Structure formats: C-alpha cells, structure tokens
Amino acid sequence: MINGLIGCKLGMTQVFLEGRGLIPVTVLELGPCKVVQVKTVEKDGYQAAQISFGNVKEGRLVKPLVGHYGKAGVAPSKFLREFHGGEDLLAGQVLSADIFSEGDFVDVTGTSRGKGFQGVMKRHNYGGGRKTHGSRFHRAPGSIGSSAYPSHVFKNKGMPGQMGNERVTAEGLEVIDVRLEENLVLVKGAVPGGTKGLVVVRKSLKRRLKQGK
Amino acid sequence: MNRLERLEEGLIKKDTPEMKIGQTVRVHVRIKEGDKERIQVYEGIVIRIKGTRNRRTFTVRKISFGVGVERIFPFNSPFIDQVETVREGKVRRAKLYYLRERTGRAARITEKARVYPTQQKSVSKIPEVKAEVKAEVKAEVKVKPEPKAKTKATPKVKPEE
Numbered sequence: 001m002i003n004g005l006i007g008c009k010l011g012m013t014q015v016f017l018e019g020r021g022l023i024p025v026t027v028l029e030l031g032p033c034k035v036v037q038v039k040t041v042e043k044d045g046y047q048a049a050q051i052s053f054g055n056v057k058e059g060r061l062v063k064p065l066v067g068h069y070g071k072a073g074v075a076p077s078k079f080l081r082e083f084h085g086g087e088d089l090l091a092g093q094v095l096s097a098d099i100f101s102e103g104d105f106v107d108v109t110g111t112s113r114g115k116g117f118q119g120v121m122k123r124h125n126y127g128g129g130r131k132t133h134g135s136r137f138h139r140a141p142g143s144i145g146s147s148a149y150p151s152h153v154f155k156n157k158g159m160p161g162q163m164g165n166e167r168v169t170a171e172g173l174e175v176i177d178v179r180l181e182e183n184l185v186l187v188k189g190a191v192p193g194g195t196k197g198l199v200v201v202r203k204s205l206k207r208r209l210k211q212g213k
Numbered sequence: 214m215n216r217l218e219r220l221e222e223g224l225i226k227k228d229t230p231e232m233k234i235g236q237t238v239r240v241h242v243r244i245k246e247g248d249k250e251r252i253q254v255y256e257g258i259v260i261r262i263k264g265t266r267n268r269r270t271f272t273v274r275k276i277s278f279g280v281g282v283e284r285i286f287p288f289n290s291p292f293i294d295q296v297e298t299v300r301e302g303k304v305r306r307a308k309l310y311y312l313r314e315r316t317g318r319a320a321r322i323t324e325k326a327r328v329y330p331t332q333q334k335s336v337s338k339i340p341e342v343k344a345e346v347k348a349e350v351k352a353e354v355k356v357k358p359e360p361k362a363k364t365k366a367t368p369k370v371k372p373e374e
Contacts, residue, residue, distance in 0.1 A: 011217040014268060015224060016291055027217055184220065 002083040004202035005030045005095060006053045007183075009110065011195050015176060015186065025176050025186040028108070028199055030097040032183060034074040035089045039082075049086025051095060053198075054078030079198055097178055097185050104175040105204035110193035114165030124158035168192035172204050224267040229288040230295070232259050232271060234309060235302030235322050240273060240286060241294035252294055255284060258302065258322060260309035274312060281313065300324055 007030035014024050037050040056078045058066055069076050072091040089095075100106065120126040120141040129137035141160070145153045170191055177186040191199060232238055240255045257275030260283070264270050269288040274281065286293060302322035309322075 010215075010220075013217065013221050013224070016287075016289060018291075022287065022290075027220060029216070182216070182220075184216075 001088060001099070002049050002051070002086045002095070003099070003208075004083050004200060005033050005097065005099065006051065006079055006081045006198065006200050007031060007033075007097075007185075008054070009191055009193055009195055009197050009199050010184075012190065017176070023176060023188055024190075025188055026108075026191040028185045028187060028191070028201065029183055030100070030185045030201060031095055033095045034072070034077065035086070035091050035093040035095065036069060036072045036074050036077075036080060037091055038086055038089050047087060048082045048084055049089050050080060050082050052077035052080050081200055083202075096180060097183055098180055100175050100178055100185055100201070100203075102175055102178060105172050105207045106175060106187060107169050107171045107202050107204050108173055108187060108191045109167060109169040109200040109202075110191060110197050112164045112166055112168045112192045113194050115163040117161060118163040119160045120158055123160065123163045126158065172206060218266065221266040221268070224289070226267075226289050226291075229269075230293060232262070232296060232298065233301070234259055234262060234307055235304035236298050237300040237302065237322075238273060239297040239299055240284075241296070242286075243292045243294050256299065257282075257284075258309065258312065260312055262307075274309075276316070 007028050010027040010029055012026050014022055017023050033051040033053050035049055036052050039048040041047055052074060054077055056076050058076045061076050066076060074092060119139050121128045121139050126141060128139045129135050144157055174188040175185060176188050236259050238259055242253045242255055244251055244253050257273040259271055260274045261272040267289050270285050272283050272285050274283045304322060
C-alpha cells in the first residue's frame, strides 16, 4: 500500500452535512493513477512507488520518458510522483481514490497561485504608514535593523519579493466524500493552487504520528 | 458543463422552494433546540436571489419592531421546511435594494394585478393550500354557479391560509 495519490484540483463548492450545517469543500480529481515503477531497497536503496496521472500525447514527452512509460506498459502521462512504500504494488497497476474514505484526514500539497513581486504589506502583513496628514511614509518596510548592535540585518527579515508560486501543503484536511465512479474526493476547506493545478494528497502525517502508525 | 458544475447539479435538493423577486413569503424554518425541533415562521419580501446550482440563496427582508432585518437562506438548506407565497409584488428590477432606504408606506410594493390566468398560476404554486382552496372554491361554486365568482373567491381565501 501507499499512503497517497496525485490528481488535480477542480474547484470549490459547498455541501450540507447532517448535524454540521454548510461545509465549504474543494473538489479534487484523484486518480486513476498508474504505477510506473516500484523501487526496492535491494535495487534502488529505498522502497518507493512511482505513480503517474493525466493523459498526454506521446510527442509531448522526451524519448527517455516515453521508454520509461513503455517499460511499465503505461500510457504516457503528464505527471510522475514518488511515494514511500508500495511493496505490494506492481508496475502497470491502477490505483484509485479508494485508499481514502470519508472522515479521513489528509495533507494536500500544491503550487500556490503566483502573485508576482509584492511589497511587505501584502507579503508579510506589515502595517505601513499613514496615507494622509502629510505622511511621506506609506507602504515602505521601514527600519530593517539597528546600527552598532547588531550591525547587520537578521536572517529571515521580511522583505519585498516574489510571492506565491511555491510549494505549499495544507495539513489535516477532512475528507468529506469519496466518489469512486467519478474519481472525485471532496476535502473540507481550501487547497493551494488554482483550478487544474496538480495536487499531491497524502494521509495526514500528523494524524498518523499521533496514532503511532 | 465542466465536471465541477455537473457535481453541483447533483447536489441540488429535489424540492427546492420556488419564488420570485418582490413576493411576500412565509419561510418555515426548522429550529433545533437541544433535542427538540420546532418550526419558526419568518415572513418578509424576497429582495434578492443570487448564485447558481447548489449555491443559490434568497434574501428575505422584513421590518421587525421598527428595525430592518434581512435573512439569507440557501435554496438547498435542509432547515427550510416550506415556503408559502403570501402576496405577489409588481416589481421592475431583479434586486430590490432600494427598499433599504425606504420606510413605512414608501417601502411597500404594489400587489400584482390579479388577472385570471396569473391567478390560476399563483394558486398552483402552493401545493398544500391547493387542495383546500379548490374544495372551498367548489363549495362556493355550488352556491353561486357563476364562473366569475370562482376567480374572486380565491384571493379572499388565500390570506387566511
């Protein structure tokens, strides 16, 4: 068994749940994922399963990758990701969203929406200055450190720069519904990235640690 | 239609209430107190219908003890027991936000002129009332067999419901 799948985000909606009211959910298309390669400790030094998602034309891939898929007997795919485990899997096997069930908790990893080069007010929630009354200090970061001591700027000081378009994980999201015939999983709350963005969904790490698994 | 839209279509409740902007409606809301459930009636004017598919909502405005109150209900809500239409309003826009700036007599909406066919339609919109109204109409028809009496009898019966 492996503890995760890859898929894409379809968007958000809402569902009414008995006794819980209106719940915001993100709809994820998870699977069918195909096992492309099973890595073993003897051969590769670690145990993992490589799985693929999404159809793509063969011509869109480089030839070594076409060969890689061909070896497993899997149709060329858009995405390829590795998961720990998978001792019981075979190359070419198809995985579906049935590894998740209602009430499970999952971590969802995606690439957040790019917001470009942003200032400190948007990027780090700095307060900024007054807009009026003769103020000449509006959205600037202000002082970034002291003089004689420590005579340098501390690491991780919030500065302007690229915001978004980075790998983000939303942890501990509840699975609200699993629709196997459509390969859909409904997860409570928001998920990083835009519609059609790739998401990696794993069983919640912190929940697993808590339960001692 | 994309996959998300198809999913949303499937989430729509089968018996969502029907209403129009400007109608005065009575919304029967299920309220849970502890383990007891009771029904509260909220009456007001429908001033807004927004959203699509399973996310549609309607806003009902009323004046409660001199204070304007607006309540937003999802059409899909399981807490709505039923929605009765009390009165049809004659309105010319889709959102009646202008009512917020008005009070008293200015905040009224003129009732839709009751033409014979329209009347028939509005009666059929209230399934529970329908049978009773028909029975009463029939009883009155027996007394006065004139067809015109039939139409005039219906509006009189409705506000009592």
